[in-house]
Amino acid sequence: MQGYNVLMIYNRNKDRLLMCKRLKDPYKGLNNLVGGKIEPGESGIDAAYRELFEETGIRREQIALRHLMDFKYYYQDCYVEVYAGKLRGEAEIAGDENELYWSGLEHDFFDMALFAGEGNIGHMIEQANMSGVLDD
Template sequence: MQGYNVLMIYNKHMDRLLMCKRLKNPYKGLSNLVGGKIESGETGLEAAYRELFEETCISKEDVTLHHVMDFKYYLQNCYVEVYVGKLKREVVVSGEENELYWSDLNQDFFDMTLFAGEGNIGHMIEQVKLNQSLWLAD
């Protein structure tokens, strides 16, 4: 079963979420979270930090990632590990895979005409809101 990760990166003030505009399929033209494949021999957390750095230039020193949930898709024979983190300081993000931007949180993240993931992004954001005091004290 192939593993993937998705990374919810909030700015230091928790009022913006790092998003990307997909340049290729799946979800071409839609906004999505950053992430990627878990390679053979990697732990999920190692893959999350690697993908984060490759796609955004955000390093392990800039953010502490917390593993908050997983999705398992039996029909597609894959699973997705969801990590969330709050930046420790302001950073400049850059990446070539997709167009990166900081979204304010006053969006309808369940709108599938704007956001990838069939509503999963909205679900994950709501879970973070409900539980942020547990892991964002750092």
């Protein structure tokens, strides 16, 4: 079963969420969170920090990621680990896989015409808020 991760990266004030505009399928043209594949033999948390650095340039020292939840897709033979974290300070973001930007939190993240993931982004944001995972 192939593993993937998705990363909810908030700025220090927790009023912006790091998003990307997908440049290729799946979800080409839609807004999404960053993330990627978990390599064979790699722990989920190590994969999360590796993907975060590869896709955004954010280093492990700049953020503490917390494992929030998982999704298991039996018919697609894969699972997704969801991590959330708040930056410790300012960070330069740079990546060439997708167009990166900081999004405000006022959007309807359940809107599947704008956001990838069949409403999962909205669900993950609600869970992060309810869990207090980003509280100091």
